[in-house]
Amino acid sequence: xxxxxxxxxxxxxxxxxxxxxxxxxxxxxxxxxxxxxxxxxxxxxxxxxxxxxxxxxxxxxxxxxxxxxxxxxxxxxxxxxxxxxxxxxxxxxxxxxxxxxxxxxxxxxxxxxxxxxxxxxxxxxxxxxxxxxxxxxxxxxxxxxxxxxxxxxxxxxxxxxxxxxxxxxxxxxxxxxxxxxxxxxxxxxxxxxxxxxxxxxxxxxxxxxxxxxxxxxxxxxxxxxxxxxxxxxxxxxxxxxxxxxxxxxxxxxxxxxxxxxxxxxxxxxxxxxxxxxxxxxxxxxxxxxxxxxxxxxxxxxx
Amino acid sequence: xxxxxxxxxxxxxxxxxxxxxxxxxxxxxxxxxxxxxxxxxxxxxxxxxxxxxxxxxxxxxxxxxxxxxxxxxxxxxxxxxxxxxxxxxxxxxxxxxxxxxxxxxxxxxxxxxxxxxxxxxxxxxxxxxxxxxxxxxxxxxxxxxxxxxxxxxxxxxxxxxxxxxxxxxxxxxxxxxxxxxxxxxxxxxxxxxxxxxxxxxxxxxxxxxxxxxxxxxxxxxxxxxxxxxxxxxxxxxxxxxxxxxxxxxxxxxxxxxxxxxxxxxxxxxxxxxxxxxxxxxxxx
Amino acid sequence: xxxxxxxxxxxxxxxxxxxxxxxxxxxxxxxxxxxxxxxxxxxxxxxxxxxxxxxxxxxxxxxxxxxxxxxxxxxxxxxxxxxxxxxxxxxxxxxxxxxxxxxxxxxxxxxxxxxxxxxxxxxxxxxxxxxxxxxxxxxxxxxxxxxxxxxxxxxxxxxxxxxxxxxxxxxxxxxxxxxxxxxxxxxxxxxxxxxxxxxxxxxxxxxxxxxxxxxxxxxxxxxxxxxxxxxxxxxxxxxxxxxxxxxxxxxxxxxxxxxxxxxxxxxxxxxxxxxxxxxxxxxxxxxxxxxxxxxxxxxxxxxxxxxxxxxxxxxxxxxxxxxxxxxxxxxxxxxxxxxxxxxxxxxxxxxxxxxxxxxxx
Numbered sequence: 022x023x024x025x026x027x028x029x030x031x032x033x034x035x036x037x038x039x040x041x042x043x044x045x046x047x048x049x050x051x052x053x054x055x056x057x058x059x060x061x062x063x064x065x066x067x068x069x070x071x072x073x074x075x076x077x078x079x080x081x082x083x084x085x086x087x088x089x090x091x092x093x094x095x096x097x098x099x100x101x102x103x104x105x106x107x108x109x110x111x112x113x114x115x116x117x118x119x120x121x122x123x124x125x126x127x128x129x130x131x132x133x134x135x136x137x138x139x140x141x142x143x144x145x146x147x148x149x150x151x152x153x154x155x156x157x158x159x160x161x162x163x164x165x166x167x168x169x170x171x172x173x174x175x176x177x178x179x180x181x182x183x184x185x186x187x188x189x190x191x192x193x194x195x196x197x198x199x200x201x202x203x204x205x206x207x208x209x210x211x212x213x214x215x216x217x218x219x220x221x222x223x224x225x226x227x228x229x230x231x232x233x234x235x236x237x238x239x240x241x242x243x244x245x246x247x248x249x250x251x252x253x254x255x256x257x258x259x260x261x262x263x264x265x266x267x268x269x270x271x272x273x274x275x276x277x278x279x280x281x282x283x284x285x286x287x288x289x290x291x292x293x294x295x296x297x298x299x300x301x302x303x304x305x306x307x308x309x310x311x312x313x314x315x316x317x318x319x320x321x322x323x
Numbered sequence: 324x325x326x327x328x329x330x331x332x333x334x335x336x337x338x339x340x341x342x343x344x345x346x347x348x349x350x351x352x353x354x355x356x357x358x359x360x361x362x363x364x365x366x367x368x369x370x371x372x373x374x375x376x377x378x379x380x381x382x383x384x385x386x387x388x389x390x391x392x393x394x395x396x397x398x399x400x401x402x403x404x405x406x407x408x409x410x411x412x413x414x415x416x417x418x419x420x421x422x423x424x425x426x427x428x429x430x431x432x433x434x435x436x437x438x439x440x441x442x443x444x445x446x447x448x449x450x451x452x453x454x455x456x457x458x459x460x461x462x463x464x465x466x467x468x469x470x471x472x473x474x475x476x477x478x479x480x481x482x483x484x485x486x487x488x489x490x491x492x493x494x495x496x497x498x499x500x501x502x503x504x505x506x507x508x509x510x511x512x513x514x515x516x517x518x519x520x521x522x523x524x525x526x527x528x529x530x531x532x533x534x535x536x537x538x539x540x541x542x543x544x545x546x547x548x549x550x551x552x553x554x555x556x557x558x559x560x561x562x563x564x565x566x567x568x569x570x571x572x573x574x575x576x577x578x579x580x581x582x583x584x585x586x587x588x589x590x591x592x593x594x595x596x597x598x599x600x601x602x603x604x605x606x607x
Numbered sequence: 608x609x610x611x612x613x614x615x616x617x618x619x620x621x622x623x624x625x626x627x628x629x630x631x632x633x634x635x636x637x638x639x640x641x642x643x644x645x646x647x648x649x650x651x652x653x654x655x656x657x658x659x660x661x662x663x664x665x666x667x668x669x670x671x672x673x674x675x676x677x678x679x680x681x682x683x684x685x686x687x688x689x690x691x692x693x694x695x696x697x698x699x700x701x702x703x704x705x706x707x708x709x710x711x712x713x714x715x716x717x718x719x720x721x722x723x724x725x726x727x728x729x730x731x732x733x734x735x736x737x738x739x740x741x742x743x744x745x746x747x748x749x750x751x752x753x754x755x756x757x758x759x760x761x762x763x764x765x766x767x768x769x770x771x772x773x774x775x776x777x778x779x780x781x782x783x784x785x786x787x788x789x790x791x792x793x794x795x796x797x798x799x800x801x802x803x804x805x806x807x808x809x810x811x812x813x814x815x816x817x818x819x820x821x822x823x824x825x826x827x828x829x830x831x832x833x834x835x836x837x838x839x840x841x842x843x844x845x846x847x848x849x850x851x852x853x854x855x856x857x858x859x860x861x862x863x864x865x866x867x868x869x870x871x872x873x874x875x876x877x878x879x880x881x882x883x884x885x886x887x888x889x890x891x892x893x894x895x896x897x898x899x900x901x902x903x904x905x906x907x908x909x910x911x912x913x914x915x916x917x918x919x920x921x922x923x924x925x926x927x928x929x930x931x932x933x934x935x936x937x938x939x940x941x942x943x944x945x946x947x948x949x950x951x952x953x954x955x956x957x958x959x960x961x962x963x964x965x966x967x968x
Contacts, residue, residue, distance in 0.1 A: 025415040027660075028487070030497025040408035045424070048465035049431055052442035059445050124340055127333060140341075147344055149568050151526045153545050154561045158347030160549060161354055161362050161558075168350055168364050198347065230329055259435025262528050266549050276437050276529075283533065289445060296441045303435060488660055489693035491681045493707035493758055503706070507697045589740035596743040 060294035064287075081294030099278055099295070106275035107302065109189055110257035113196040117204040117253045118246065120197065125208035125245075126238065130217060141209075148202045156266050159195045160186075163267070191267040192274070199263055200256045204249035211245025212238060247314035254310075255303045275299055348565065355558035362555040374555040378563075381556065387544035390456055391525050394540060397460040398467055398524040399517045405464075406471025406516060407509065413472070414479045429473070431466035436529030439466055444533050454536030462534040463524045470523065471516040478512035511582075518575070609794030610671035610684060610761035611636045612657060617666035619652050619818075626652045628818040629666065634796060634811075636671075636761075639788050641797040641805035643829075644815035645841065645966065650798045654764050657796065658687045670762060686760035688768045692751040694739045700726070700750055701735035707758035725753040728787075745776050752787065762794045769804065781807050802842050806830070814838050816964070833958060834874050839887045841966035846893070846929050848886040852959065855880055860959045862886045865925040869901045871957030884959050890918075891932040892956040895940060895948065902951040905929055910942035917942060921950070 025034045061077045069075065085099050096104070128137045147155065162169050163185035170182035185191045215238060223233045239246070264274035279299065282292035310316075354362040356370045378384060409428060413421055431439060443462035444454055452458060482505065490500035506513075528542045535543060541560075548557045612634040619627040627649040634640045642650040655661040657668055659680035668675045675683060686707075695703050702709075704725050705718035713721075719735075726732055729749035734742070742750065748768065755763060765784075769777045785808045788795045799805050805812045806826040814821045814829060814837070822834045833839035840847075850864040860873045862884055871886045878884060905921035908928075919931040919942055931950060933939060940948065 024417075025412070028415055029411070029501065033497050033501055037408040037412045040405045041412050044405045044409060044465070044468050045427055048443070048461060048468075049427065052439075052446035052465070055446045055449060056438075056442040120340070123333060123336055127337060131333075143341065144344070146569065146572075147348060149572055150348065150565055151542065151545075151568075153526075153528060153542055153549075154351070154564060155347070157545070157549050157557070157561060158351040161351055162347050164363060166363065198343075201344075255433070255435065259437055259529065261437060261532060262546060265546065276435075279437065279441070280532070283441070283444075289448075293441065293445060296438050299435060300438050303433075307433070483691070483693065485689045485691060485693040486695060488680070489687070489689060489695070490706065490710075491660075491679070492658055492685070492687045493710065493754065494681050495706070495710040496681060499710045503710070504695055586740075589738055592738075592741035593743060596741060596746060 056293050057297055059290055060297050062290045064290050081291045082298070084291060085295065085298065102273050102278045103275050103298070105189065105272070106258055109193060109196075109274070110254050113193055113200065113257040114204075114250050114253045116193065116197045117201055118208075118250065121201060121204045121208050121249070125205055125212055126234075129209050129212040130215065130220065144202060144205060152199050153262050153266070155199050156195050156263050159191070159198060160266050163191055163194070186267055187269050187271070189268075189272045192264050192272055195263045195267040196257050196260060199260070200253045203252035203256060207245040207248040207252065208242060209245075211242040211248075215241045243314050244316045247310045247316045251307050251310050254306050258303060258306075259299065351558055352562045352565065355555050355562050357555060359555070362553065362558045374559040377554065377556040378559040383539070384541075384544060384556075384560065387539045387541045390538055391541040394456055394460050394463070394531075395521040395524040397457075398463050399520050401460060401464040402467045402471050402520045403513060403517050406468045407475050407513060409468065409472045410475035410479055411505075413476060429469055432469050434466070436466075436527070437533060440530040440533030443530070454534050456535065456538040456540075458534040458536065459527075459531045459538070459540065460524075462530040463527050466530070467520045467523050470519055474516040474519070475509055475512045478509055482508050608761070608792045609637045611669075612762055612794060612796065613669040613672075614653070614657075615667040615669065617653065617656060617668065618664050619649070619656065619661065620664045625818050627656070627663070630818075630820055631666075632813060632820060632823060634794060636794055637792045639785065639795045639797065639808055639810045641799060641809040641812045642815055643799055643802060643805040643812050643842070644821075645800055648815040649818040650815050651766060654687070654766055654796065654798050657762070658685050658764050659683045684761040685764055686755035686758055686762075687764040688751050688755050688766065690766045690768065690770060692747055692768065692771075694747055694751055694754070696739050698739070699735065700731070700737050700739065700742070703739065703750055704753045704757050706754060711758075721757060722753075725757055728756075729753045744772050745780065748772065748780060749783075752784070756787070756791065756793075760793060762796060763788075765795065765797045767799050769799075770801075777804075784808060814841060816841070816966070831958075832872070832874065833887065833960060836885050836887075836960055836963040836965045839885075839958065839960055839965075844890050844930055845887045846890060848888075848927075849962070850883065850886075852878055852880050852882050852884045859954050860884070862959060866903055866923050866927065867901075869957065870954035871959045872955055874958055874960040878959065878961060883962055885962055886957050886959050888952050888957040890930040891934075893929070893931045893950045893952050895933070895950060897949055897951045900952070900954040901957070902949055903929075904947065904949050907942055907944055907946045907948060909944065912942070919948075921948065 025037075029037065060081055061079070063074055063076075063078055063080065065072075065074060085097070085103060087097055128140055132140065161167055164170075165182050165184060165186075169185070170179070173179045174182065185194070219237055219241075220233055223237045228236065259276060260274065261276040261280065264272065264277060268274065268277075275295070276299070279292050279295045282288045282295060350364055351362075353364050355374055356372070357364060357368055359368045413424060413428070416424065440462050443458060443465065447458055447461070448454075486504050486508070487500055490504045491497070495503065526542060527540075528546065531540055531543060539547075545557065545560060614630050614632050617627055617630045618625070630649075630653065642653060644650050652661065656663045657670075657675075659675065659678060659682075662676075670684060680687075695706065698706070701719065701722040704722040705713070708718045708721055722735060723732075726735055729752060731746060731749055734746065734750075739747065739750070751768065769780050772780060781804060784795070784797075788808075795808075797805070797808065806829075809826060811823060812826055812829050813823045816837045822829060822838045824832075829838060829842055833842065839845050848862060848864040848866065848869055850862045852860050853863045853868070854861040855873060855878065858873055858876075859870055860878065861868055861870045864886065869886055871888070903923055905923045907919060908922050909920040911918040914935065916935055917933045917939060919933060921929040921931060923929050929950070931948075940946070
């Protein structure tokens with residue numbers, strides 16, 4: 022701190038410290054803290070505040086599981102949505118990984134440098150376009166009377182239009198498209214650093230294409246896989262717009278549940294508790310991936 | 324060139340992949356020009372520009388756009404000074420304090436946007452501030468500042484500290500040294516982080532959704548239009564936004580290259596001066 | 608006109624490490640004073656204490672008799688020329704030079720006039736509107752000097768400013784710096800690890816090692832009468848002999864070395880008979896043939912003929928290496944490997960110093 026004063030003088034140092042305080046304390050730390058604190062309150066009317074019911078409680082967290090009976094295979098609505106969000110996000114992550122891997126490998130190791138550079142620019146363009154618009158494009162494409170059904174019918178693959186937007190399929194397709202590039206670039210960066218000779222040596226020793234990828238390329242690209250999976254999973258689990266546009270009432274996402282508790286049921290404590298659960302889910306996923314793939318926080322920051 | 328089976332397969336896959344990447348955007352854009360009431364390309368009911376007119380005439384759209392622009396500018400005003408201050412503070416701290424503060428500062432970048440929105444909403448509600456555009460600005464800023472901080476910090480690490488000392492040594496006050504020496508050095512990073520801040524704010528949805536109160540930004544307008552009252556006017560808006568995005572990206576790239584060319588010219592001039600040798604000092 | 612600078616038991620510690628250890632000395636007003644020493648000897652720390660970037664752990668800095676404690680670098684009558692020059696890359700040459708005037712609130716015209724005046728002084732008259740990146744190394748050097756002179760400092764501090772230049776330019780700039788100092792009368796304090804720089808420019812030189820002053824004196828004194836083994840070995844080349852002091856009288860002493868008994872000047876009177884001491888004699892002070900006082904036989908191991916002189920590497924009777932610089936007077940002896948030579952030196956050509964740490968080379 023003394024070093025700061027000497028370097029910037031009193032006025033500047035105090036101004037910097039004040040600005041940083043406003044941000045870190047007033048905009049980051051305290052809001053988190055207040056949200057968590059709020060989640061342990063009951064949703065009370067103004068007259069009940071300070072009364073006997075105004076105590077800390079775990080009710081809001083418990084309510085996620087209320088009505089859930091695992092043995093009878095019965096789940097509460099909210100819990101069902103929560104589970105759907107987890108497996109849906111996991112599915113999106115897996116699909117993104119599968120779709121991106123061949124492209125990332127091609128760009129990093131097969132394509133000649135100029136072509137790779139050109140294709141990378143092509144990849145970035147849709148990335149700059151707003152997530153809502155990217156999702157909206159699929160909304161049109163997947164519409165009951167939309168181009169995809171028309172095309173498939175014309176080619177003769179289907180006889181009657183498919184209702185793409187009624188199940189979770191539309192949501193997963195839309196999210197895959199929306200978050201693809203968050204998988205592509207970490208993967209590309211990781212594979213790029215692989216020495217081409219290693220691939221050739223493995224091939225020379227008689228390894229099949231599958232074996233080369235499974236034993237040489239993928240182990241090398243592990244940090245990229247981990248970072249890509251973390252990015253896509255967190256983005257998918259916390260996405261609101263994609264399920265909002267491409268989902269139907271039967272395919273709600275946990276973010277939508279949170280929104281409803283806030284603005285339709287006006288139950289902010291419960292909404293806060295659910296938001297904290299979502300945050301916990303994301304943090305847990307990040308920790309598991311970091312442990313599984315043995316990568317550190319610094320790798321993710323890159 | 325003979326292609327093996329797996330190479331052929333890979334090429335076909337790549338072709339399909341890039342079609343997959345661009346087809347939705349092309350179809351969405353094309354639907355703008357279709358006369359159909361519902362945005363689609365099939366059936367094609369004749370080309371029209373009527374949806375641009377409809378968009379032009381939509382007052383709600385203009386209000387939402389104005390809100391987004393105001394919010395974006397406000398986010399610049401809030402984020403850039405705080406981001407610069409935080410970067411400078413971080414740069415001057417000892418290693419231990421630095422790594423802890425750094426972790427806290429970048430945490431909003433890993434936090435889901437809805438949660439940032441919710442925590443902002445609750446915190447300010449406690450202080451008696453209701454949701455609205457101003458709260459959206461605060462919520463967005465809480466993570467956009469982190470972007471600004473990272474960009475400025477990267478530039479700050481390439482700053483030669485002796486320049487600052489030279490200014491002080493020549494009699495400048497700390498404020499003068501900051502304004503005349505450090506700030507001009509940071510300017511490129513400040514400029515690009517301001518552009519990024521505006522862009523991030525302009526396209527933000529998740530955080531805005533919870534903090535906006537009853538105010539409507541362009542992304543909120545867009546999303547609600549898709550759900551209710553969808554017409555190809557929405558596509559027209561999308562097309563305009565895409566056009567602006569691409570033009571902006573190209574302009575950014577051109578500026579960057581021009582700056583690089585200018586730096587190269589200065590380097591050449593210095594080499595020339597070097598080869599001309601030194602004149603003698605008069606009267607020495 | 609310059610001001611005097613006094614260091615009063617100046618001490619600087621960084622944690623457990625003492626960078627400057629109780630240094631006291633006075634630099635006269637208008638003097639060209641150099642601190643000479645290897646890197647890490649504390650000379651840069653002293654400069655930063657004088658300029659005000661660092662507050663000493665103990666002791667004081669006085670400029671013109673005024674205690675500088677608590678006075679920031681921007682309030683001191685000093686100007687520092689940084690090792691990397693620290694020219695502002697985003698300002699033009701003229702803006703750089705006039706920066707000190709700008710922050711003092713001088714008018715635009717005044718700044719321009721003064722910048723052009725100084726550009727004339729440093730012989731760069733048409734460079735006012737150039738960018739710093741367009742200048743060559745030597746031109747940057749001059750601009751840095753002009754920028755420092757513009758604020759009319761009483762004390763100019765220079766932190767190895769010539770180290771980035773090539774040899775020829777460096778020699779040229781030495782003369783220019785000395786000329787500028789003479790003309791302006793400003794006190795110059797110069798930091799360097801290069802003895803040639805220190806000797807050619809300075810009125811006095813302080814040799815430093817490990818945070819302490821080893822010796823202060825005019826350049827010839829430092830070279831001819833080193834007071835310690837460190838100074839004898841750090842400054843110039845030297846031949847070393849070691850052994851007990853067996854006799855002393857009239858400022859001369861005799862050392863019993865493994866090669867024989869040699870006489871030399873005593874560095875100081877405090878050396879006692881019986882004490883183990885070191886005797887140094889410079890390579891150019893050795894002459895062919897048995898000298899007046901001391902002689903030693905040696906065999907040539909190798910010789911570099913340079914034209915005007917020759918560097919001869921010898922091995923003494925006890926196996927020690929000896930270096931000899933011979934001026935080429937047209938009568939050079941046979942320097943083939945293995946030739947036998949006898950060299951000698953007068954007692955007043957050698958110096959006897961107490962045993963101590965030597966400079967690493």
